[in-house]
Amino acid sequence: MTRFRGALLRKSGLPRPYAQSRPLEIAALELPAPGAGEVLVRIRAASLCRSDLSVVTGARPWPLPMVIGHEAAGSVERVGANVTTVAPGDAVVLVYLPQCGACARCAAGQPWLCETGVAANRKGELLTGGTRLVHRGEQVHHHMGLAAFAEYALVAEASAIRIPKDVPPQDACVFGCAVLCGAGTALNTAVVGASQSVVVIGLGAVGLSALLGAKAAGATRIAALDRLEAKFALARTLGATETALPEAAPRGAFDHAIECSGTLEGFELAMALAHRGGKVTTLGLPGPDAAYPLKLAPLVADGLTVQGSYLGSCVTRRDVPRFIELYRAGQFPAASLVSHRIGLEDLNEALDRLAEGRALRQVIEFAS
Numbered sequence: 001m002t003r004f005r006g007a008l009l010r011k012s013g014l015p016r017p018y019a020q021s022r023p024l025e026i027a028a029l030e031l032p033a034p035g036a037g038e039v040l041v042r043i044r045a046a047s048l049c050r051s052d053l054s055v056v057t058g059a060r061p062w063p064l065p066m067v068i069g070h071e072a073a074g075s076v077e078r079v080g081a082n083v084t085t086v087a088p089g090d091a092v093v094l095v096y097l098p099q100c101g102a103c104a105r106c107a108a109g110q111p112w113l114c115e116t117g118v119a120a121n122r123k124g125e126l127l128t129g130g131t132r133l134v135h136r137g138e139q140v141h142h143h144m145g146l147a148a149f150a151e152y153a154l155v156a157e158a159s160a161i162r163i164p165k166d167v168p169p170q171d172a173c174v175f176g177c178a179v180l181c182g183a184g185t186a187l188n189t190a191v192v193g194a195s196q197s198v199v200v201i202g203l204g205a206v207g208l209s210a211l212l213g214a215k216a217a218g219a220t221r222i223a224a225l226d227r228l229e230a231k232f233a234l235a236r237t238l239g240a241t242e243t244a245l246p247e248a249a250p251r252g253a254f255d256h257a258i259e260c261s262g263t264l265e266g267f268e269l270a271m272a273l274a275h276r277g278g279k280v281t282t283l284g285l286p287g288p289d290a291a292y293p294l295k296l297a298p299l300v301a302d303g304l305t306v307q308g309s310y311l312g313s314c315v316t317r318r319d320v321p322r323f324i325e326l327y328r329a330g331q332f333p334a335a336s337l338v339s340h341r342i343g344l345e346d347l348n349e350a351l352d353r354l355a356e357g358r359a360l361r362q363v364i365e366f367a368s
């Protein structure tokens, strides 16, 4: 039995400011020893993502109580039977969709849509079945198979991807969601090509990662759009060749429009920015009921491609090491995506900063 502290959500929909309503309680938790196919990970760093906020607001329903957090890095403490890809002492990045390798989508070469992994995540359970977290004798759910805002996490082997030990965990953690989703969308879903033009809408950590992915792909024109001009300097540092407010961006001008703002307006804008024959790729998640009226005549006559991107169409075992290599080559400066470094007990205040758009990634650093 491992005893430790973690961020427990009992009730969603509490009012802001969260610094006062305190939806996340730092609670005493327990985990059993890892079973077959499971790995006990000591979390070294974890970061806060907008999807965490949607659990707290209740915009998307999740089984509660739950320990939240789905973007983290750590070291392997113990492994259960039949675990072959990681061993105690290994450094790992945790990924929020365990890819089972056996379902129809995995077999078809689309493990980013793994049906078994998604089903387990929706139930707040592990890929290996059921929950393991316990708080005062009560079963607690795992957010995205990870429950990473805690000192320890018990995860399915497929949730933990080994990385080189010399990568600092406070840099590695953002690879689990922001970089996979952003860079993966540019490289895997949109398949940006050398010398192409790309516009990225929304300059949060995921949008900036999409920008880095477009640059790594060899795009020569990269426009970065946001409502906040304060975000432009960093975007230029990371490789944007132009920055603009949404209304000022040239229409019908880009091979690729990548929507990362998570708003309907952002998607509408993306549709207007791609040129005829261009590709619109969206990874933004507005509310579950957000709908867009698609005009079919221009879709056909302009030969547009419109597609969604989940997990950046990443094969996690292939792409985490691939993106970490780009990081080591200086092409993915992960620290640039981080605006705040906090402790576990600062999470409610961090949720306020996130909700108010005052933060990029906020990294929880755990004492070693």
Ligand SMILES: [Zn+2]
Pocket (backbone or CB within 6 Å): 049, 050, 051, 052, 070, 071, 177, 178
């Ligand atoms: Zn995320």
Ligand SMILES: [Zn+2]
Pocket (backbone or CB within 6 Å): 099, 100, 101, 102, 103, 104, 105, 106, 107, 111, 113, 114, 115, 116, 117
């Ligand atoms: Zn699968």
